[in-house]
Amino acid sequence: MATIYEVAKLAGVSPATVSRVFNSNNVSEEKAGLVRAAAAQLAYTPNRTARTLRRRHSEIIALIIPDIENPFFTSLARGVEDAARSAGFSVVLCNSDEDVAKEAQYIDIAVLENMAGIIIAAASDASDLHPLLSRSRPVVAVDRGPHGLDIDAVMVDNRAGGMAATSALVTHGFKRIGCITGPSDVETAQHRADGWRDGLRSAGLTPDEALLEHANYRVDGGRAAMQRLLALPEPPDAVFVANNLMSVGALQVLYDTGSSPETFGFAAFGDLPFAALAPAGMTVVHVPARAMGRTAATMLLDRINGDDRPPRTVVLRNEVSTNPENALAHVR
Amino acid sequence: MATIYEVAKLAGVSPATVSRVFNSNNVSEEKAGLVRAAAAQLAYTPNRTARTLRRRHSEIIALIIPDIENPFFTSLARGVEDAARSAGFSVVLCNSDEDVAKEAQYIDIAVLENMAGIIIAAASDASDLHPLLSRSRPVVAVDRGPHGLDIDAVMVDNRAGGMAATSALVTHGFKRIGCITGPSDVETAQHRADGWRDGLRSAGLTPDEALLEHANYRVDGGRAAMQRLLALPEPPDAVFVANNLMSVGALQVLYDTGSSPETFGFAAFGDLPFAALAPAGMTVVHVPARAMGRTAATMLLDRINGDDRPPRTVVLRNEVSTNPENALAHVR
DNA sequence: CCCACTTTTGGAATCGATTTCAGGCAACTA
DNA sequence: TAGTTGCCTGAAATCGATTCCAAAAGTGGG
Known part of the structure; x- marks a missing residue:
């Protein structure tokens, strides 16, 4: 690796001038040319570590x-x-x-x-x-x-997205809509659940907190939460799942029970991985x-x-x- | 950010000694103690850029x-x-x-x-x-x-894996086994296809190169390749797909046609993403x-x-x- | 033609560590 | 006791750029 000093020597200028050629431009076209030629000849690239040390x-x-x-x-x-x-x-x-x-x-x-x-x-x-x-x-x-x-x-807008998803489920005729959201100390999880509440209330329904599950935003969390929901004495007839991976898990459980998003309402916040997997009847809040x-x-x-x-x-x-x-x- | 000089001054030693405390250990316990105390007091952490510059x-x-x-x-x-x-x-x-x-x-x-x-x-x-x-x-x-x-x-061992997967399909009674592998300039793609050939030959079958598709190792590539295979005048009755994402695509196409790995032989190299998705009847070469x-x-x-x-x-x-x-x- | 002013340029300091070198000191050998 | 050995330590060089400062060169106005 050539250094700035070698370039300077070859070009017949000072290292300061070489540096200026590559950074600011207060250099005469004549010397700049010499420097660029020398740099090219030596395949010079500035040492980034040194630059970082100086530039901070x-x-x-x-x-x-x-x-x-x-x-x-x-x-x-x-x-x-x-x-x-x-x-x-x-x-x-x-x-x-x-x-x-x-x-x-x-x-x-x-x-x-x-x-x-x-x-x-x-x-x-x-x-x-x-x-x-x-x-x-x-x-x-x-x-x-x-x-x-x-x-x-x-x-x-997590809250608006959650609301829109829930409203879509209401529109499709579902009445008892559950929610699987993320960890309670994660902001997006809180807001998406708020959106779920909004969606229900705006349709004149009362959010049932027993139908709200917190899980870990991953596939296994979605599975577990969905299982808990379906095991309730009065299970929901639809669910809003607050992220993509949990949706995959919840869908798996749903299929296991022989159901599908065409009969059991399903809305997801976030595109499913490998989008083409998203099944018929499913509502998706697309996140850019x-x-x-x-x-x-x-x-x-x-x-x-x-x-x-x-x-x-x-x-x-x-x-x-x-x-x-x-x-x-x-x-x- | 405290520097090594400030630590040295506070500890009443030279910068060299401070450096040695954190790197080699040829320092008396007495001075080392002073240095560590000073470093702790100043919340000193070595500047990694400077270290990198020197250490190369x-x-x-x-x-x-x-x-x-x-x-x-x-x-x-x-x-x-x-x-x-x-x-x-x-x-x-x-x-x-x-x-x-x-x-x-x-x-x-x-x-x-x-x-x-x-x-x-x-x-x-x-x-x-x-x-x-x-x-x-x-x-x-x-x-x-x-x-x-x-x-x-x-x-x-890509070749062995490809062979094992193909052999499993043979064992399950499939006769006309296709292969969807990766780009032809990618080594793993070549070797997995070789394994497919091996698997067929070892069962006394002749690999039909018309049933070999190259695709891009992604979901869309798997879809396209599977569609081409199924559109052949004499389509295969089973397929070995050489990576996980293409398998997802190929499975989608398979389901679209109303088939499934229980009737159409399906072997994949690599665990499917979100493993629980792997459907019944499917053979998987697990990659660690x-x-x-x-x-x-x-x-x-x-x-x-x-x-x-x-x-x-x-x-x-x-x-x-x-x-x-x-x-x-x-x-x- | 001279003075003030701007633009280029090089020398040297700087960023913050590590490491070489040599000196000081203690311990050990003969 | 003198000489050798080995361990600690600090001064100073070094890594490779950027940038401050001052000097040099060029420009223009009067």
Whole structure:
């Protein structure tokens, strides 16, 4: 690896001039040409570590997500990558595994490695972002909000989505609608359940809290919760499931009992993984994961470039659709 | 952020001694105590960038995978993380998207950022690892082999797995067995197809190359290939699908036609995402993704710590199982 | 033609650690 | 007791860029 000194020597200029050629542009075209030729000849690339040490921040963005195995978050990651890469930044992905301690470690790493900024879908309400803020690293919260911290955020309207999904079930004639939502210390879980309550009330129904299950946002959690619901003395006739993976689990249970979304109302928040699996009769609140990632990255890059307007929260719209009843059911 | 100089001053020693306390241990217990106290008081953490600049490598491992949305690779990533974290290394995940150019960029970044080592599942036979080797960065190939390069590798026996899966179909009485494999420039795809041929031949059948489809290792590829197979004048009565995502697509098509793995033989290489979805009658070659990741990371860490034995290739065993015909089919 | 001003340029300091080198000191051998 | 050995320690060099500062060169106005 050639260094800036070797380039400088070959070009007959000082290292300072070489640096300026690659950064600011206060260099005469003549010397710049010499430098570029020398750099090309030596296949010079600036040492990023040295640059980071001096500049005090790298060209890397950390993206901390709670579950790498959830396709929602991997789509989101792709969105972040799209925007970051086209701005010359790289993205490193950190999987906090819904574990606040592991998350805290990754936050530390992001700070210690002088990463340019952090996009985070917080593991829980208890997530501690202060190490970032106290060192004034740019942060954008995504999917899950900034619990009272005054930082940028990109969200969907979880409450409205939950309500729309529930209303769709009401429209289809279901009366006793249950809800499987996420962990009670996760904001999106709370809001989606609120949306469920809204949807029922706006139809003149009373939410029955006995039909509300909290689970872990994963397939097994969805299975267990669905089993509990169906085992009730008076089971529901429909269910709103608050995320994609739990929907997969709940669907499995539903099929096990010989039922299907055509007879037992089923609405899901979030696209099912491998979308074509979504069965007939099922209502889905589509979440624009990739767009969320792109938006968050764009906001973060603005901050990195010195944008110091007051923090904003961007709420992206989510669309609701119901698969036609008479379509060929792929999962049949 | 406190620096090593501030700690040194507070402890009344030289910066060199502070450094030694945290690295080698040739320091008297007396001074070490002073240093540790001072460090604790100032909440000192070494600046990783400075350390990397001097040491010429960081404590970060790059993991480059071709498809972040494939649960196989995310499991593998978790395995890598398990091993790396317990050795004090962090893992950054890079998604090459099966694109050799994007992969090359990530390889460059890994080098430029002085990452400690790289674990890579190569995008294709054409992947170029020379930038790594020429700078003698430790590299471990995982899942997809080192195409003639003399480096460590962690693999499964793709050919044996393909053969076992095909043989299972033969055992179940299927005669005209097709194969959907991956891109023709991807090694695993070639070997799994070879296994299919082996399985047929060992049963006295002749592989019919017209029943061999190449697709892109993703859901849509599996759908398309399965459709082509079923549209043949003489379609197969069973199929061996060479990866998990294509299996999902192929299954969708199968169900669309009103068939199922109980009547149309179906064997898959790799566990289906959300395992409980695997339907009755289906044969699965289980791939130990997480163990592969752990193994690869362990080998890489050995290399980083100076292990210079000749490169090894570790082949992990994969198990084959067939879901009982009479089980409750979850996907029904 | 001279002075003030801007644009280029190079020297040297800086970022924050690690590591080499050599000196000081204590312990051990003969 | 003198000489050898080995352990601790600190001063200073080093990793490879960026950037401050001041000097040099160029520009334009009067």
